[in-house]
Amino acid sequence: MRVVVTGGAGFIGANLVAELLARRQVTEVRVVDDFSTGHKSNLAGLAVTLYEGSVLDPELLDEAFAGADAVVHLAALPSVPRSVADPLASHHANATGTLQVLEAARRAGGPYVVAASSSSVYGANRELPKRETMRPAPMSPYAVGKLAAESYLAAHHHCYGLDVLPLRFFNVFGPLQSADHAYAAVVPAFLDAALAGRPLTVHGDGRQSRDFTYVGTVTEVLAEAVLRRVAHPDPVNLAFGTRTTLLELVAQLGTVLGQPPAVVHAAPRPGDVRDSQADGTRLRALFPGVVPVPLAEGLARTAAWFRGR
Template sequence: MNGTTLDFDSKYLVLVTGGAGFIGSNLCEWLLSNGNRVRCLDNFATGKKENIEPFLSNNNFSLIEGDIRNLEDCQNACKDADYVLHQAALGSVPRSINDPITSNEVNVSGFLNMLTAARDAKVKRFVYAASSSTYGDSKGLPKVEDIIGKPLSPYAITKYVNELYADIFSKTYGIETIGLRYFNVFGRRQDPNGAYAAVIPKFVMQLMNHESPTINGDGSYSRDFTYIDNVVQMNILAMISNKKEAVNTVYNVAFGERTNLNDLVGLLKENLSVFDSEITKVNVIHGTNRQGDVPHSLASVEKAKNLLGYNPKYSIEEGLKEAVKWYWGNLRN
């Protein structure tokens, strides 16, 4: 990630929960490449060993195989840590609808365990993955941080509860917290497989295999798709900011533009056709709208720009070029 440096007088130990996951492993990589010590906590429910394989030989990297639902694991992971980047969660709206209890155990009870352990270990700051799903049925666009609606899924409820707990812990115990509401993140190491795979890697895999991707609905639903390097930048800025007014709050993490699903498939075909021209001939199937889906999502990133100096480098077009290169090199059968 260009343009962001850690201006530390000494090396700090950063705990990345869910560090073997898509976003977590990219954070681990950036932190290590910039001279920091990194401790990863993961139970590999959704994270993958291969994501952190390159780090295991690095003396500045350590792995704790544990579960955030276990308070003792959280305490061990937080010991002597200076900062926590909390990414561990069970994502996916459909997964939460199918199994709300497990989503709640991981995303709420696990989150509370981590907050408590971080407080007791006196970490400098607790930066956590929040979600754009918190905006729920709010109709206004773009989404601004202080105006939300009612949640539309169990997953959205869990992520909103995270924000409430973080706010109370900041006010009650004095721990610094920052929540990052991610908007449809994509990029290298994002898993294309499984029932709850994100739309971009899933579509890429299908198109590379000349299979027709299925769009839920007529393709008019739109999202603020956000490349991974923008997200890494935001996490680092949230971690190191020394502005008093920048902490104990939440931020949107996005690029600030929206793309509908029909246009998304067109961009994917265009980028993949560089490697295989036959992909342009693959047809798209339209299915039913998915339960709990928000029709349109677009973020205002003005708060992040003003308070943290956020400067997202990658639009969806630029991000997809980078992502497709990685997908083509790593995901082909």
């Protein structure tokens, strides 16, 4: 089986590449990445065929997709705050980029396409847990782009018969996640600060909650989706229904690190969702064999990676 991973040099992408290469059914992994957010070093020692460039380049996609059996589309411009600062760049990468990937898949004869969406599409809808049948209410350009991407996946299934699977990621964390930029996710940002002896910056009161998902759980789902060609035109939450406030996360990190970190509070960020928790019913029905890595274990693995860098 030949698998293309767009964004394969990124945090989730590189972890997925390693997972796919460990599966005997996978004979080749191709990576498409322009290194705008990913790092070539993430692919060190991994036997991949690299196509350096953007998913907005149709010719590059045609070359990478030729003869492929499956495409895992992870290439994106992540971060809600980044999209608030530059909504056009976010739209081009996340919405138009997905459309380019789907059109390239059509030209390549219809490989299976699984793609990353985001829990941010639920936005201002305050109901918990978040069920896929709920009305989306995006609060940021990033969320709008991800909702558009989901819609293009569904349209290409219904209009052109592509087998697709849109997965809504919920606060994925783990090894390889970068902390060295202004838009770093909360777990790497907290770990980086704590290990350097700096206080953790909590935006708002810290009682906002998230459904944290360890990257190893995410890559297991993605690999199983590819190998079994799990198709579902409607979005599927990729999280298991946990709910952890940022203050609880800080306390858990203190347990993992053996010392409670100092905390400073800052103003809430525009576009941030207050609470997030997945209904995992649809995910469990499609992937009954996947057992999620518990938060404490995932944090311990991630802290060990940060310490070993």
